[in-house]
Amino acid sequence: MKRVQFEHSTIPYLFVAPQIAIIVIFFLWPAAQAIYQSFLLEDAFGLSTQFVWFRNYQDTIFSPSWLQAAGFTAIFATLVTFLSLGFALLLAVKANEVIRGASTYKTTLMWAYAIAPPVAGLMGNLMFNPLIGDLYKFFNVIGWDFNHKLDSFDAGFVVVLISVWKQVSVNFIFFLSGLQSIPNSVNEASMMDCRSPTRRFWTITFPLLAPTTFFLMVINITYAFFETFGIIDTTTRGAPGGATNTLVFKVFQDGFRGADLGGSSAQSVVLMILVLALTVIQFRFIERKVHY
Amino acid sequence: MSNWNWRLITTHAILIIGVLFMSLPVWVAFATSTHAPETILRDGLQIWPGGHFFETYREVLIVDGGVMKSVLGTTMLKNSMILGIGFAIGKVIVSMLAAYAIVYFRFRLAVPLFWIIFMTLLLPLEVRIIPSYEVVAGLGLLDTHFGLIVPLIASATGTFFFRQFFRSVPDELLEAARLDGATAWGFFVDILIPLSKTMIAAILIIMFVVGWNQYLWPLIMTTKEENYTLVIGIKQIYQILAEGGELPQYQKAFALTILATFPPVLVVLVFQNWFVKGLVESEK
Secondary structure (H helix, E strand, O other), X not given: OOOOOEEOOOHHHHHHHHHHHHHHHXXXXXXXXXXXXXXXXXXXXXXXXXXXXOHHHHHHHXXXXXHHHHHHHHHHHHHHHHHHHHHHHHHHHHHHHOOOOHHHHHHHHHHHHHOOHHHHHHHHHHHOOOOOOHHHHHHHHOOOOOOOOOOHHHHHHHHHHHHHHHHHHHXXXXXXXXXXXXXXXXXXXXXXXXXXXXXXXXXXXXXXOHHHHHHHHHHHHHHHHHHOHHHHHHOOOOOOOOOOOOHHHHHHHHHHHOOOHHHHHHHHHHHHHHHHHHHHHXXXXXXXXXXX | OHHHHHHHHHHHHHHHHHXXXXXXXXXXXXXXXXXXXXXXXXXXXXXXXXXOHHHHHHHHHHHOOOXXXXXXXXXXXXXXXXXXXXXXXXXHHHHHHHHHHHHHEEOOOHHHHHHHHHXXXXXXXXXXXXXXXXXXXXXXXXXXXXXXXXXXXXXXXXXXXXXXXXXXXXXXXHHHHHHOOOOHHHHHHHHHHHHOHHHHHHHHHHHHHHHHOOOHHHHHHOOOHHHOOHHHHHHHHHHHHHHOOXXXXXXXXXXXXXXXXXXXXXXXXXXHHHHHHHHHHOOO
């Protein structure tokens, strides 16, 4: 905080008022509604509601379809985070090494940031279209019996590939700027001490990038949990048989398409708790190992 | 020396593979959009541009918005612009004001209010999408620009961005301004806003892209086709394509995909330096 500050009784409240008003109406109120509705059960016609304590939660967490979605989300988030971080780090290290064409590489690797996840999903959808999709044909030609409409592994492959593709550019931008902020003197000193570029990378450069990597892990897990909704909804829509349902997609499906408000709200609340827990864990256990 | 050469070649090879991986899908989408539907159906995706560029894009923009007939590409373009620009400007104003209060004032509720704002970062709209929809529907705001844009501003990314920036502004500025008798509003308007010009530009660019690319919220908020944004509109087209019927108009689907991609990509490319600076600064 600032050493010098204004002392006023009302003016600061006027300044925060718009933000707080929006948060109260469009964040706290709906969040409270979700919690309240998660304890209610509507009858089939929506005529009467009943307070049922934790029954919606029990029905949610122990249902096979929710467990399946939770399992898929865990695998999906892990794969998307590590693959897109790894690929972006490789590209950033290489882009930082070259002199000729450096800015061209930088521009052509980062511009995909501006593409919306559902647009990426739709493009991928056409690439994997059985009628005209070249990727679909290619995989089948090289002997992979590829069919993402029927095979759950293939469907998972499609959503992971598109999600990684969409996320590489953000990670690349952060890694590259992290690399460029390492002082030249450090690089020169490490050149003197260690001849192997690979060892130099893992012992000097990578630890210096640790804060960036930690920050990006948080960003990427949030991305895999929430923003990939647009990709799932424009490609597999959870098919086949719910194998590519993420938790967020299931909240949406059960609430809007299935009109199961209580169950969907209970899922929302569980999801909020999961995300909060995940964030706390990341900050407590991983950040402690990162030296700034 | 030859060792060094090989290293350089592999480096460039890896980078070129990366560039192809990132760019080829979009290029193929563009090239395919300039072909006739019969060609696409017969030969699949295209790598070289064809001769139907003007025909397809004219049709999509001003004759009919693809396969839906009732909404034009230009209408969706306009809606996307309103969402992108409205969201960016709204976000900058709301979050600058809030960040100013939090950084420059000592007041009793500062800490609890800060935590409320911080909480919105962790729980995006997606997890409370259905109650949010109900709240907005209850207020009669469905299919309005206000109902579309304002709930999206609830997340506090911009506030944190400006908070970080204001904290890096030297304290001496405020001391000097106060000696000269500046009021709270005067300091904000005459000193802080001019100082933040680059930062404001950077966050406007980022937020324009974020707003333009919104998906789930506009999807459930807009019920009338004339309010569709491009990102929502193309989705409907793909759905119609998937259902089959007459000769599938793949070229129009691709053309709308390119239209949905082009403006945010252009903004990012033109303002590349500001954009990267804004994105990376917000981390600290």
